[in-house]
Structures are given as C-alpha cells and as structure tokens.
Amino acid sequence: MATIDKVLAAIDADLDASLARLFELVRIPSVSTDPAHDADCRRAAQWVVDQLAGLGFEASARDTGGQPMVVAHGGAARGPGVPHVLFYGHYDVQPADPLDLWETPPFEPRLVETATGRQIVGRGASDDKGQFMTFVEACRAWISATGNLPIAVTVLIEGEEESGSRSLGPFLEAHKDELRADLALVCDTGMWNRETPAITTMLRGLLLEEVIVTAASRDLHSGMFGGPARNPIRVLARIIADLHDETGRIQVPDFYDGVSELDEDVRRQWQELGFDAGGFLADVGLSIPAGEAGRSVLEQIWSRPTCDVNGIIGGYTGEGTKTVIPSRASAKISFRLVGDQDPLRIRESFRGFVRDRIPADCSVEFIGHGASPALTVDMSRPEFARCAEALAAEFGRPAVMMGCGGSIPIVGDFKRTLGMESVLIGFGLDDDRVHSPNEKYELSSYHHGTRAWARVIGALAGSV
Incomplete structure (x- = not known):
C-alpha cells in the first residue's frame, strides 16, 4: 500500500x-x-x-x-x-x-x-x-x-x-x-x-470606519424642539445616501484610484465557471443585483470595491415609542478594496467627504477600526x-x-x-x-x- x-x-x-x-x-x-x-x-x-x-x-x-x-x-x-x-x-x-x-x-x-x-x-x-x-x-x-x-x-x-x-x-x-x-x-x-x-x-482589502454625528447638547422632546432643532439622524442619513449614485458607483473623491479593469483572460475563465447569479441571490431571499450597474455578480464580489453601511444607531430603539430628537447618531461603515487602492488615502478622502456635509451647528467624530490593502x-x-x-x-x-x-x-x-x-x-x-x-x-x-x-x-x- x-x-x-x-x-x-x-x-x-x-x-x-x-x-x-x-x-x-x-x-x-x-x-x-x-x-x-x-x-x-x-x-x-x-x-x-x-x-x-x-x-x-x-x-x-x-x-x-x-x-x-x-x-x-x-x-x-x-x-x-x-x-x-x-x-x-x-x-x-x-x-x-x-x-x-x-x-x-x-x-x-x-x-x-x-x-x-x-x-x-x-x-x-x-x-x-x-x-x-x-x-x-x-x-x-x-x-x-x-x-x-x-x-x-x-x-x-x-x-x-x-x-x-x-x-x-x-x-x-x-x-x-x-x-x-x-x-x-x-x-x-x-x-x-x-x-x-x-x-x-x-x-479584497478592508477599511472600517465609525462616524458619530452630534447636534444638540442633549436629547430633545420632539414636540417642543421638532422643526428648529437639527436631527443628527437626518444629517447622517443624507450623508449615507450621498455615498452612491444611481448606478451604484461610490462617490468618495478619488475612491477608484488604483482600481483596474479585469483582465479579459480572467473574465473569460470566470464566465466559464457557470456561476448561478440568480441562485446565489435566491438563497438569501433576494433576486435583483444591487451593485454597480453593468458588472456581473461574480465581478462585483471578487474584483470590484464596495462601500456598505453595517449598522446605524441613534435615538430610541426600544419597545414602543419615545418622541425624542437624539443628540447623537452613528454609523459603522466598511469598504472592501481591490487592486492598488490605498486604504489610508481612502480613509482621509471619506472623512473629508463626510465633513463637507456636516452642518455648522453639528460636529463629527471618526473612529477607525482597521485598514488593510x-x-x-x-x-x-x-x-x-x-x-x-x-x-x-x-x-x-x-x-x-x-x-x-x-x-x-x-x-x-x-x-x-x-x-x-x-x-x-x-x-x-x-x-x-x-x-x-x-x-x-x-x-x-x-x-x-x-x-x-x-x-x-x-x-x-x-x-x-
């Protein structure tokens, strides 16, 4: 033997x-x-x-x-x-x-x-x-x-x-x-x-960022302050909405520096794998690809960069209701990186993107949770x-x-x-x-x- x-x-x-x-x-x-x-x-x-x-x-x-x-x-x-x-x-x-x-x-x-x-x-x-x-x-x-x-x-x-x-x-x-x-x-x-x-x-590489937006000095009664008081959840939601355009392309300045198109031989090899994009999404209860327009699902997963919001926290999240305008709102955001993208440069560009959208009576804090190419x-x-x-x-x-x-x-x-x-x-x-x-x-x-x-x-x- x-x-x-x-x-x-x-x-x-x-x-x-x-x-x-x-x-x-x-x-x-x-x-x-x-x-x-x-x-x-x-x-x-x-x-x-x-x-x-x-x-x-x-x-x-x-x-x-x-x-x-x-x-x-x-x-x-x-x-x-x-x-x-x-x-x-x-x-x-x-x-x-x-x-x-x-x-x-x-x-x-x-x-x-x-x-x-x-x-x-x-x-x-x-x-x-x-x-x-x-x-x-x-x-x-x-x-x-x-x-x-x-x-x-x-x-x-x-x-x-x-x-x-x-x-x-x-x-x-x-x-x-x-x-x-x-x-x-x-x-x-x-x-x-x-x-x-x-x-x-x-x-893919990874960049992890936490964004904390603060408005008022304390939580406010929405009946007494609703309207004139800035709501940090709205501020944060608008920033998050601005991260992608209608085609799924990420709008952070210079984000795509270092991203190259897929080699045609590699693309052909991937096509020959017979990947079932519909079945891949159906397994998790979805049916419509939501990433960059014009990119296959396999290409989106393996060779394209992404930006995803992994969690949002703000205001009252317990049982029932509480009519409050929160003082703070935060989001955890991750970027998957490809090619020669520099995670530290993207971090600075992303933070500048956020700061440009913070109203004068709000402040923003960033916490980095890791970066790798x-x-x-x-x-x-x-x-x-x-x-x-x-x-x-x-x-x-x-x-x-x-x-x-x-x-x-x-x-x-x-x-x-x-x-x-x-x-x-x-x-x-x-x-x-x-x-x-x-x-x-x-x-x-x-x-x-x-x-x-x-x-x-x-x-x-x-x-x-």
Whole structure:
C-alpha cells in the first residue's frame, strides 16, 4: 500500500474519534470580542496546545495584549531540501447572538441529517474550528500511519481573528525569525461548490470606519424642539445616501484610484465557471443585483470595491415609542478594496467627504477600526501546482482558482513581515451560515478536507 493510501485509510478509520475531538472544541464558547469569555478563549487555546503536544509538537500558548497565540513546531527536522510550512487558523468565534434564532444551543454541537448530507451544526463549526482541525487531523493521520510528518510544520492559531487581530501584527514582528517558513497555508476560505475544491488567489482589502454625528447638547422632546432643532439622524442619513449614485458607483473623491479593469483572460475563465447569479441571490431571499450597474455578480464580489453601511444607531430603539430628537447618531461603515487602492488615502478622502456635509451647528467624530490593502497571490511558485494536483486527486476534478469577496489581512502580514506567499485552501461553503445563527459545516467538507490536507502535505514533501 502506498504511503498516502495508508494515511487516508487512517483518516477514514478515525473519523468518529476526529469528530468527537472537534465537538469538544466547539463546546468551548471562545468569543474573543466579549471580555466575559476571556477564560473560555484561554481554555480553547490550551485545548489546541494539548492536542498538538499529544501529536509530538513542541506547543505552547503565548500571552499577548489580548487573547493567547498558540504556536507549535513539529514534523520533519528542518534542513536543506525539507519543505517548511506555517499553517494558520483561529480558535476564536463570533458571538452567538441572536440566541432565539438558533434551533439548538450554539455551543452544543450536533450532527444533522439533511437532503445534501450530514452537517455539523454549532458556532465555530465552519469558522474556523472545523476548518483548522482538518489540518490538525491530517497531521494526526500522517503521524499515526508513518510515525512522523514528511515536512517541517509550524502551527499558528490565533484567538482574535473575529475581533480585529489586534495582537497579531506585533506578535508576528516580535517572533518573525521563529515563524518564518517557506510557505504559509491558510484554511479560512471555501470551495467553489460541494464537489469542487478551490484555491483562493485574490482577496479584497478592508477599511472600517465609525462616524458619530452630534447636534444638540442633549436629547430633545420632539414636540417642543421638532422643526428648529437639527436631527443628527437626518444629517447622517443624507450623508449615507450621498455615498452612491444611481448606478451604484461610490462617490468618495478619488475612491477608484488604483482600481483596474479585469483582465479579459480572467473574465473569460470566470464566465466559464457557470456561476448561478440568480441562485446565489435566491438563497438569501433576494433576486435583483444591487451593485454597480453593468458588472456581473461574480465581478462585483471578487474584483470590484464596495462601500456598505453595517449598522446605524441613534435615538430610541426600544419597545414602543419615545418622541425624542437624539443628540447623537452613528454609523459603522466598511469598504472592501481591490487592486492598488490605498486604504489610508481612502480613509482621509471619506472623512473629508463626510465633513463637507456636516452642518455648522453639528460636529463629527471618526473612529477607525482597521485598514488593510487588497492582495493577489503569486501563483507562479511550483508549490501552488502541487497543491492544486493534490486537491484534484481528492475531489476528482480540477481546483478552481477563485477570488474572494472577503478579507484575510493575515495573508498580507505574512507577505510583508515574514516574506512568505500563502496558499489559501479551505472547505467551507457559501451556505455555511458563518457569523449567523445555526452555523454549520458539511461533514463531507470536514472529511474530504482532512484527506485533502493529507494529500497536500505529501505533495509538498514530494512523496506522493
């Protein structure tokens, strides 16, 4: 029996025990954004340390200014001709709210039978506990079947990805000699569909801004002050309405600097994917594309910049009514960036755009919540072809080279700080309901994902 066949057989035989381990991790409510769950985050970090140490890794939880970082080193001894990879994932999860929309408690994972197969349901099942555990379980199978990994592996599992990764940049800078490898492997991405694997080659950048408009010195009675008193909600609403024109084009000055048209060869490849735009929107109860006019849905998601209002707060929002003119109103706004757009220049241009629309008797305050540029992965390295071949061997069809509408700032950090390219391979699906109630991860994604990582490890080693 070939080595890889022994490894894959070990994965298949251990699937039930592997699921039990994943369920243990999902039961830990490691919500990084909520200080009430700080102890749970530490518990999740230690759980990961214990798992990796049990596989023979030199593993530890490193303190930071926020949640702990898990760092582990294992596999083949480093040296000439021995590939060395850095694998990245995160153990923290989004809050489970709103709890009343969960069919069962979010941190009590379960297997559910559906028309498309069995699903693992629970907060973090897909994002990112199920995803990074596919790699850990692939390592376990290699060690079980052969005694060791055929490549050198460093594992970095952070605990603040869902709350802005505040500690990650400084941690990378402080430990860059320890963490630097030949290649980074990132699992926080998805497949093209249930049957087709993918390697993500394009990531949009991200700019997060909070705008606070203040008018009167206190909340006012709308009967006594309605009319002459400025309402900051109206001021903010008008600014938000001005952000786009009737064609969906963003009106912030110089916003499109650095945005280039899609290469025709790439456009043709995307058209050949047969993306079902109608079905994509229908899955979330929509039917009419609302982005830039004249752009396909796939183009809007992968290669065009966006501006979205993520939340508006102002006045009375409780039960019933309260006739009040609020003193303050605020909005949280995110920009997805592409190409060579400079997030810091756009921040200043956006803030100028807002200031120009603030009446004389109002003031405005801005809070920045992070900024990162877009990224295109260099696919010319031979490791990418080996990874694609490994995925094709597992799924029986070629891997799609796809863009991603989301942002993974760590990929840029790896390139800038550690000088490494990243291969982005994940097994999530668009309908996994990440960040939403009833988050799930297909059992097929978990099982085939584990097997695929085992093949990738072997392919990078040149042993299969």
